[in-house]
Amino acid sequence: MLNLYDTATAKIRLLEQRKPGELSIYLCGPTVYGPPHIGHGRATLVYDILRRYLEWTGIKVRLVSNITDIDDKIINRAEREKRPWLDIAQKCETVWFESMSRLGVMRPTDVPRATEYVDQIVGLIAELVAKNAAYTTDDGIYMSTSVVKDYGLLAQQNIDEMLAGGGDRAVFGADQKKHPADFVLWKFSKPGEPAWPSPWGEGRPGWHSECVVMSLELLGEGFDLHCGGADLRFPHHENERAQAVALGKDFAHHWMHNGFVVDTEGEKCPRVWAT
Secondary structure (H helix, E strand, C coil), X not given: CCXXXXXXXXXXXXXXXXXXCXXXXXXXXXXXXXXXXXHHHHHHHHHHHHHHHHHHCCCEEEEEECEECCCHHHHHHHHHHCCCHHHHHHHHHHHHHHHHXXXXXXXXXXXXXXXXHHHHHHHHHHXXXXXXXXXXXXXXXXXXXHHCCCCCCCCCCCHHHHHHCCCCCCCCCCCCCCCCCCEEEEEECCCCCCCECCCCCCEEECHHHHHHHHHHHHHCCCCCEEEEEHHHHHHHHHHHHHHHXXXXXXXXXXXXXXXXXXXXXXXXXXXXXXX
16 A cells, blocks of 8 residues: 555656756746735745755756735835835845745745836737737736637636636726736736836736746746646736637646645635735
8 A cells, every 4th residue: 555655756757858868847936025924925835845845855946926016016115115116026025035944945946027018018919919829908908818729727717706816806897808807917017017018018917917928938838737826827827828728838736735734714815915
């Protein structure tokens, strides 16, 4: 009879690894607008244990985990506190890694930041526009989800269910969207907001485009495993996959989602941290 470790090893070996003996993993990292809470610690420990176990079995692991260092939540806090947005992002990133270190979590192999990949993100969006998979509205460039025939495959839900449970970040946006599920790829900046140049006007990347670019840039097509919290299955991971599919890219071959820290009633614990 196989013991627990033998069983886990057998399942890992069944993964269709791109390169035998090596495993490429992309883990969606933090949006650095505040200090981490207990849920972040829970999620990070899950994948740290996975990584350590894989390496213990002899598998060489490359773990890429990003930092979202430009986002509405960062900008809103900067405006509220009259502070530079970059100051908030950099200080919160430092606090993140200090906190993870105190938990004993190993640092990822690569830690890409969204602001370091803006040019590549603009390039990806331009490809989507050229393929008529994206369109312009008054407030940005949006992905046309209707071009992805199996949209919803990863979430394993119909579109109405997904829109009803889309997580913290708003699914609905501009009135000019062609379909409620269409999502922003590039946000035009308002006066005073951080901005980067693009063929469509100054703005900043949408959340869902960052991870597509960073995962493919660093791990290449057909990487082995994409990870994150269960709340990222939709819309974030579904929308990542949609962009890759629309471009004909071979994206993640396997997906893994961790659960939440819950209370005695099974409800997700609220975020608790001081600002």
